[in-house]
Amino acid sequence: MLAASHISFERYFEPVFQPVSFELEAGRLLLVTGANGCGKTTLIRVLAGILHPSSGTLDNRARGMAYVGHYLALKDDLSVIENLRFVRDFIGSSNRGIGEVIRQVGLARVAEQLARTLSAGQRKRCALARLLLGAHELWLLDEPYSNLDQQGVELVDDLLRAHLEAGGACVLATLGAHRPSWPATHDFHLLSGAAA
Amino acid sequence: MNPGLPAGAAAASLRGAFFALVRRDLLLAFRRRTELLFPVIFLLVVISLFPLGIGPSPQLLARIAPGVIWIAALLATVISLDALFRSDFEDGTLEQFVISGHPLTLIALAKIATHWLVAGLPIVLLSPLLALWMNLPLESLGVMVLTLLLGTPILSLIGSIGVGLTISLKRGGQLLSLLVFPLYVPILIIATAAVMAAADSLPFTQFLGLLTAGLITSVTLAPFATAAALKISLS
Numbered sequence: 001m002l003a004a005s006h007i008s009f010e011r012y013f014e015p016v017f018q019p020v021s022f023e024l025e026a027g028r029l030l031l032v033t034g035a036n037g038c039g040k041t042t043l044i045r046v047l048a049g050i051l052h053p054s055s056g057t058l059d060n061r062a063r064g065m066a067y068v069g070h071y072l073a074l075k076d077d078l079s080v081i082e083n084l085r086f087v088r089d090f091i092g093s094s095n096r097g098i099g100e101v102i103r104q105v106g107l108a109r110v111a112e113q114l115a116r117t118l119s120a121g122q123r124k125r126c127a128l129a130r131l132l133l134g135a136h137e138l139w140l141l142d143e144p145y146s147n148l149d150q151q152g153v154e155l156v157d158d159l160l161r162a163h164l165e166a167g168g169a170c171v172l173a174t175l176g177a178h179r180p181s182w183p184a185t186h187d188f189h190l191l192s193g194a195a196a
Numbered sequence: 197m198n199p200g201l202p203a204g205a206a207a208a209s210l211r212g213a214f215f216a217l218v219r220r221d222l223l224l225a226f227r228r229r230t231e232l233l234f235p236v237i238f239l240l241v242v243i244s245l246f247p248l249g250i251g252p253s254p255q256l257l258a259r260i261a262p263g264v265i266w267i268a269a270l271l272a273t274v275i276s277l278d279a280l281f282r283s284d285f286e287d288g289t290l291e292q293f294v295i296s297g298h299p300l301t302l303i304a305l306a307k308i309a310t311h312w313l314v315a316g317l318p319i320v321l322l323s324p325l326l327a328l329w330m331n332l333p334l335e336s337l338g339v340m341v342l343t344l345l346l347g348t349p350i351l352s353l354i355g356s357i358g359v360g361l362t363i364s365l366k367r368g369g370q371l372l373s374l375l376v377f378p379l380y381v382p383i384l385i386i387a388t389a390a391v392m393a394a395a396d397s398l399p400f401t402q403f404l405g406l407l408t409a410g411l412i413t414s415v416t417l418a419p420f421a422t423a424a425a426l427k428i429s430l431s
Binding site: 045048049050051052064065066067069070071072073074075077078082086087089090091092130 | 208209212213215216219220223224227228283286287288289291292294295296297298431
């Protein structure tokens with residue numbers, strides 16, 4: 001579904017991470033770990049197509065991508081429902097009701113509240129709800145566990161398991177404090193800087 | 197956008213995305229009413245300062261009215277421009293637009309259209325009142341409104357390119373005004389020439405033709421340039 005060969009990305013002519021090669025098939029999880037500043041977010045942004053790799057090739061055959069990064073793309077002046085309704089209408093396909101998705105991520109109690117009144121964890125849940133709104137084959141998750149309580153962490157794991165079992169694929173970047181347990185996982189340790 | 201979709205469904209999904217974006221931005225503009233009203237109030241204040249500053253001589257005011265109203269319209273537009281992509285850029289919405297697979301050009305066009313509805317259209321609607329304040333002769337009032345109707349969308353369209361280029365800079369707003377004012381000069385010249393010609397009972401349709409040509413050109417090209425500028429700013 002997603003194949004990368006010798007991908008690198010340079011910022012101000014300095015490589016951010018050592019060249020990356022992998023192949024990701026349906027039903028598999030790529031777990032990217034590494035220290036702060038080793039380029040996890042940059043790698044995910046390259047995979048998402050926001051940044052272009054400085055060298056190497058990226059073959060993305062996924063039908064539909066969803067990305068949840070550090071910036072949650074929530075509008076403070078819209079309520080939870082309005083934020084998600086926009087996402088649904090914008091990506092244009094949804095076989096699920098918004099109410100059901102909101103219940104699933106545990107925001108039913110605050111669905112009518114403006115996003116600015118939500119806590120950091122609730123905002124994260126609202127952003128994660130985006131994953132459920134469309135039929136995205138590939139999920140790109142950048143630190144999905146940050147700001148979440150224990151239930152929230154379990155929620156991410158449950159969503160991820162259901163997605164992978166349904167034949168989706170996922171690239172997940174994390175510092176490694178919590179790891180999702182999924183048998184078909186590639187472990188990928190990202191190293192910063194140029195190739196040794 | 198799903199690449200496996202047939203052409204008709206793909207067009208419907210693009211249309212859906214376009215209108216979803218316009219609807220959301222109008223709702224946001226309505227929620228942030230102070231931001232919405234500020235350029236309009238700015239316009240009214242600037243125009244009302246002129247009679248105070250140069251004296252209430254009716255002939256003099258009528259003579260400078262087209263230029264004053266148009267310059268105030270330029271300033272009001274530039275004030276509102278920076279907000280065009282700022283919040284989408286800062287909260288990650290722009291990245292989501294790129295991921296969605298919808299063409300960024302279409303997204304830029306939707307954003308520009310909403311900007312005009314929110315910032316340009318009020319100027320057009322207020323212009324009869326402004327013309328009255330400035331003692332603009334009634335014969336040229338219609339032409340004044342027409343030039344603004346044709347010209348303010350061009351201001352939004354050209355401005356959006358500048359916004360796309362400066363959005364990643366912390367103080368992009370200041371650079372933006374330096375960047376777009378020179379590009380606004382031809383529109384200012386053509387539009388005020390049209391109104392002055394109408395006031396002197398001279399033919400003015402050629403100027404309106406030029407403005408229309410400018411509008412068509414910028415509608416066709418500016419969204420592409422804006423999309424390219426946004427892509428540069430995102431990387």
